[in-house]
Amino acid sequence: MRVVSLGGDKRAWDRFRANRAAVVSAWFMALLALLTFFGPFAWPYEPNDISDLQFAAPSLSHWLGTDVHGRDMLARVLYGTRISLMVGAVGAGVSLVIGALWGAVAGYVGGRIDGIMMRVVDILYSLPSIIFVIVLITALNGLVERWQAMGLSAESAKTIQLIGLFGGLGLVSWLTMARIVRGQVLSLRNQPFVEASRALGAGHLHILRRHILPNVAGVIIVYLALTVPSVVLYESFLSYLGLGIQPPQASLGSLIAEGASQINPIRTYWWLIVFPACTLAGTLLALNFVGDGLRDALSPRSGQNKG
Amino acid sequence: MYFLKRLVGLPLLILIISALAFLLVRLAPGGPFDRERRPASPEIERALLARYHLDEPLWKQYARFLGGLLKGDFGASLKYRNHTVSDIILQGLPVSLTLGGLAFGLAMGLGIPAGFYGALRRGSWRDHGVSVATLLAVCVPGFVVGPILVMLFAVKWEVFPPALWESPRHVVLPTVSLGLYFAGKVARLFREGMAQTLECDFIRAARAKGLSETAVLLRHGLRLGILPVVSYSGPMLADLLTGSFVIENLFQIPGIGVFLVNSSLSRDYPMVVGLVLLYAILLLVLNLLVDFAYSLLDPRIRYD
Numbered sequence: 001m002r003v004v005s006l007g008g009d010k011r012a013w014d015r016f017r018a019n020r021a022a023v024v025s026a027w028f029m030a031l032l033a034l035l036t037f038f039g040p041f042a043w044p045y046e047p048n049d050i051s052d053l054q055f056a057a058p059s060l061s062h063w064l065g066t067d068v069h070g071r072d073m074l075a076r077v078l079y080g081t082r083i084s085l086m087v088g089a090v091g092a093g094v095s096l097v098i099g100a101l102w103g104a105v106a107g108y109v110g111g112r113i114d115g116i117m118m119r120v121v122d123i124l125y126s127l128p129s130i131i132f133v134i135v136l137i138t139a140l141n142g143l144v145e146r147w148q149a150m151g152l153s154a155e156s157a158k159t160i161q162l163i164g165l166f167g168g169l170g171l172v173s174w175l176t177m178a179r180i181v182r183g184q185v186l187s188l189r190n191q192p193f194v195e196a197s198r199a200l201g202a203g204h205l206h207i208l209r210r211h212i213l214p215n216v217a218g219v220i221i222v223y224l225a226l227t228v229p230s231v232v233l234y235e236s237f238l239s240y241l242g243l244g245i246q247p248p249q250a251s252l253g254s255l256i257a258e259g260a261s262q263i264n265p266i267r268t269y270w271w272l273i274v275f276p277a278c279t280l281a282g283t284l285l286a287l288n289f290v291g292d293g294l295r296d297a298l299s300p301r302s303g304q305n306k307g
Numbered sequence: 308m309y310f311l312k313r314l315v316g317l318p319l320l321i322l323i324i325s326a327l328a329f330l331l332v333r334l335a336p337g338g339p340f341d342r343e344r345r346p347a348s349p350e351i352e353r354a355l356l357a358r359y360h361l362d363e364p365l366w367k368q369y370a371r372f373l374g375g376l377l378k379g380d381f382g383a384s385l386k387y388r389n390h391t392v393s394d395i396i397l398q399g400l401p402v403s404l405t406l407g408g409l410a411f412g413l414a415m416g417l418g419i420p421a422g423f424y425g426a427l428r429r430g431s432w433r434d435h436g437v438s439v440a441t442l443l444a445v446c447v448p449g450f451v452v453g454p455i456l457v458m459l460f461a462v463k464w465e466v467f468p469p470a471l472w473e474s475p476r477h478v479v480l481p482t483v484s485l486g487l488y489f490a491g492k493v494a495r496l497f498r499e500g501m502a503q504t505l506e507c508d509f510i511r512a513a514r515a516k517g518l519s520e521t522a523v524l525l526r527h528g529l530r531l532g533i534l535p536v537v538s539y540s541g542p543m544l545a546d547l548l549t550g551s552f553v554i555e556n557l558f559q560i561p562g563i564g565v566f567l568v569n570s571s572l573s574r575d576y577p578m579v580v581g582l583v584l585l586y587a588i589l590l591l592v593l594n595l596l597v598d599f600a601y602s603l604l605d606p607r608i609r610y611d
Binding site for chain 1 (some may be wrong): 323324328329331332334335336337418435439442443445446447448450451453455456457462463552553557567568571574579583585586587590591
């Protein structure tokens with residue numbers, strides 16, 4: 001957790017590029033994103049098209065097999081991955097905005113306000129986040145139902161619920177971000193160059209923009225990169241519980257849950273669970289490698305002495 | 308002194324958390340009696356609400372709840388009538404504690420050696436191999452590991468039973484499914500902490516002093532290198548001991564993990580508040596212990 005100077009950007013970039021696992025993972029993620037957004041145009045099956053061909057094993061016409069309703073698994077996995085990636089990006093974005101603002105204000109203002117704001121974080125930490133999510137989602141579902149009675153189309157109701165899920169995941173994952181940013185800002189606030197700037201008559205906004213923000217950017221990027229996989233994981237957990245993505249829509253978590261519900265001693269439909277599970281694991285692995293690579297590149301101290 | 312102050316502050320924190328939980332569960336629309344078998348007539352519903360004092364103003368309900376809490380009474384469950392929240396928790400808690408404790412043992416037993424090995428050989432291909440394996444453990448959630456283990460060990464090879472909680476053989480699959488993620492997490496934290504410690508100046512000084520490598524590693528390195536694991540073990544234990552919804556649901560284990568989600572969904576207010584309080588108290592006490600252990604392990608830390 002060292003301060004990153006602006007002049008170090010190029011060196012940080014070089015360090016990142018020297019990290020083979022991180023670079024390969026970054027390419028993997030870029031390819032996966034392209035595939036999930038453009039792949040469906042090239043693939044003949046739609047994720048929600050029901051057919052009579054139930055539980056078909058992987059074959060040349062259905063590369064990843066079909067599920068209980070005869071839906072093509074490749075189309076569903078692609079669709080689910082897209083939803084999971086979107087959830088990760090938007091959820092982490094929401095958590096970034098709340099966490100960074102909360103932490104920056106607490107650290108910069110300091111004193112009693114800092115104390116109160118951090119106590120709030122402590123208290124929220126000790127409440128299980130699943131309670132928040134359930135309350136948020138059920139409250140939103142109630143609202144949407146009422147709006148639907150007033151003439152909201154089913155299509156936009158689904159969109160609102162999806163946005164609510166994105167936001168809700170962000171709302172429960174900003175606490176660590178706030179703590180990290182607050183610690184950084186607190187230590188920066190008393191640095192000589194900030195005091196010099198203040199002595200020269202600079203306003204709060206100027207100091208925040210010119211001195212504080214550039215110096216915490218590295219830490220924020222690193223933690224943001226590590227928040228994405230944890231949000232993806234949390235969403236898949238929620239979808240597994242049946243609280244996240246609602247069928248017939250799919251995310252990687254809900255696909256795994258569907259696959260797990262088909263386990264029986266008579267026949268194993270391994271492709272229903274192995275393919276979404278491998279996609280989820282691969283995605284999380286790559287995202288974590290990228291995050292670790294960014295951390296090693298942007299915090300010089302941890303990068304220096306390693307082999 | 309510092310710890311005494313925090314210990315005194317604990318009841319206040321718990322009070323705030325209880326109030327928050329109390330309000331939060333009531334924010335969700337719908338009530339506990341929405342899913343009765345038959346649509347209840349308005350009179351019946353009113354009688355039910357009155358019986359559980361849900362028709363009173365909120366502050367009065369909360370005061371009643373606090374009064375009960377002082378006597379160690381969390382109230383009656385709204386879903387499982389004729390059972391108090393304490394009854395249900397006490398019934399499931401031993402199971403969850405056992406499973407969580409075993410998973411904690413697995414996490415430490417696998418994670419610490421793996422992390423130690425990686426830290427000693429940092430930079431080598433062995434270290435990278437261990438790193439990938441531990442990262443994989445963190446990336447494959449329990450609801451994936453569980454079904455795959457069941458598919459292989461219970462359905463295909465029939466080594467272990469697929470579900471239930473009866474003999475020691477029933478314990479293996481749930482423990483592994485639950486503990487693997489935490490083992491990966493512990494290994495990563497320990498490798499990181501140990502690798503950083505081993506590059507500190509005082510380690511070089513210890514070596515220069517002529518101490519044996521074992522003494523350097525175990526007496527000086529381990530003491531600081533274990534700190535990240537120590538601070539993580541507070542939240543980890545709180546999570547593990549209060550039960551896991553996924554694992555208990557998957558293996559049909561009668562613990563308390565399934566209740567947190569199910570009671571929030573069925574608006575069983577007293578049950579949710581009781582479980583949230585249990586978790587919060589456990590977490591706060593564990594974190595206090597963690598900080599205490601910190602001050603013992605790291606001579607640089609002083610709390611005033």
